Amino acid sequence: MNLPPPPRRSLIRLSAAVAAVALAAVALTACGSSGTASKASSGPGGTLKWAVANAPASWDPVVDGSGFSFNYTALAYDSLTHTNEKGKAVPGLAESWKYNPDGTQVTFHLRSGLKFADGSALDAAAVKAYFQRAQTQTNSALVGEGIAPIESIDTPNRLDVVFNLSQPDYQIPLVVAQRVGQITSPKKTPAQLNASPDGAGPFKAVSVVPGSHATFVRNPNYWDAKNIRIAKVELYFNVDATTVVSGLQTGVYNFTDELSPSQVKAAKAAGLDVVLHPGFNANNLSVNRAIAPFDNPTVLEAVKYAINRDQIVKQVDFGYGTVATQPFPKGYIAYDPDHSDPYPYNPAKAKELLAKAGYPNGFSVPFVVSADTPENELLQAQLKAVGIDATLKVDTNWSTSFFAKKLPLSTYGTTGRDSPIQTLQAHFGAKGALNSSGIDGGDAYQAAIAKALATPLDSPDYQKNIQAATAAGLETTGLVFTDTVPNIFAKSTSVSDLPKIPAKITWTGVTIRGS
């Protein structure tokens, strides 16, 4: 055997040298990355890449009416109070609060040194300005959200905000926990806030591209910044439901809050963490009892008997849903066990009632919805079975006519509110966002609500009074509750578990590994 010729040997030497340099480079980068890794375990690190189906309608929490998107605005805005795992109010921007003896005045004491992302101070005047805007701004979505009893606001000093109430109302600390209490910077105009948020939240907005994405970085001025361990948040909007699992699998995203029950199987197969997060969701068939023929109570009753909830849960919810007969899941504090199933599925009785109301051959009615979902199609088929020909129409501009209370028949759902009475008012109150007919239950309902508001949360009568208000609302409502599905999140295993606070996505204490 011959030795390789000299030129060849020099080639080997050269490649050995190259390999050595490469090795050294790898070692150096390894040192570098281990350096950042050790930093990540002590300080904040990692990027949360959050896939979102719908962007908030507005980055101004006063205008953005949609329930679940307050979890997106909560990145930038902190609220006066927070809720804990049990749904109780705990300190947020306000360190403490105190009621006067008869419950007609509540004083929130702010933390000292609070700052908005733009550097200006978050003081009592800013809080007052925010609530005045929420009550008076013409496009405010918060008018019907539990702030009606606030008659006037005093600011005796920089840290105390005094709410003077028109009636005893012990729900205020819960009402201001997220949706209603996200304090905005008074330095910004509503138009500016609409485009880009400015609050005192755990993150601050770097860029917001409408309809596409938004980028946030950790806000070092946040009062609880030491517990925010994520360095950056990227929100991706309008992510198609059919692509979200693949996106999570390939690492385009590492978190989504919008997994449909039919995709759980795919997400689990892809090795993702599927989290059933507690919440107060409930879907309903919104029958407008101000519009004929539903203004006839017998027709409304017929519709209530025509809905087969078991079929909805079985066919649409893929085993993750449960039957709903009230605007919250069973077991919730306001759930009235006496109304667990007031209108059991009975198509024969529905037909009989329709005949009695003068519609022996049924009738035809437009059924305008926001999206073509299996649930809408199923409801349409169930109504058809009793003779009601509901003509489905998918209208992308659905919200305009729905909130104007102009649709005779539609569907909607709630993701819940922190105050049970706020939830009731949203469904049954005349100004409630979900009340599709804009009529409330009259004197009996209003009296029950007033009584529940005036009951302290630690009173032995609290639950009883709230349930009485639920019963009063259900008595006359046109809303036919169908099913409730938990919030289904999917995340990459690199994202640690989220605090199990009902209906809230909270990033306090959450870490992201290896990025």
Add this chain to the structure above:
Amino acid sequence: MLSRLVRLPSFWVAAVILLLVLLLGVFGDVLAPSNPLKGSSEVLAAPSLAHPLGTDYLGRDVLSRILAGSPVSVLGAIEVAGIALVVGSIPGLLSVYLGRAFEWLTLRIIDTLIALPFLVFAVAMTALLGNGINQAMLSVGILLAPVFYRVARAAALQVSSSPYVEAATLSGASASWVLRRHILPKVLAPLGISAAGAAGTGLVIVASLTFLGIGVQPPAPTWGGILASDLGYLDYQPYAPVFPIVLIVLTVLALNLLADVLRDASGQSGRVMLKKRALRRAAKKRRRSSAPIPQRAGELT
């Protein structure tokens, strides 16, 4: 022309597929074995004897839904081609005869239409005119009209300057007589080719629009709509999108084949091609009849 067509094998393939699709288009509703809107508790079931193509997310029979969805898809495609043909070819022919002002105006309108994208325009039109299949098809038909305008105009220009047409005009023939007697027969073949192509394009657009939920309201079935809803349940029925896709692809393939054979069989080039084929076949036959002798000689050696 027909006698030439029937000699092309691809004509028969296209004709058989299109006849079947047309049957579906006309009798789809009647042929559906069960009610396409009636759900059952067997959700997302695999194909079985009772449901040859399985069931969808509400337990409805997929075969019945595809059959019942055929009329909208097929008739929609025909509607598109028809609208485009009428809206495009008539001004196309007239542009040669109605003077410079009309010519200039129609040419500019057609140029504008070419610049508009189909789907976006159709989506905008349905938003404007209401979400219905006819509104969508009307807008798509108008956007396809430039094809017919150009084909009709090119053919008419060619014929109108030929000596025999000039002779007829000089002898006092009216424009409408010339159009009917001399021009129309010449432009029919190219228009037929374009119509077959347009119907194929139309079907794809109908399917795309219904996939996007435009033109048809749920729960009415359409091929595109069935495909769109299947995508939500890929993990349960990965094979489901195949059924509507095969139908769409086959129909478009047949329409394109038809356009091809129409082109091949029409005009001078078609005659030449068919003649060449006949000659080749004859030569092959002759070779076969003369071949046996050397073959046998080869076997012997």
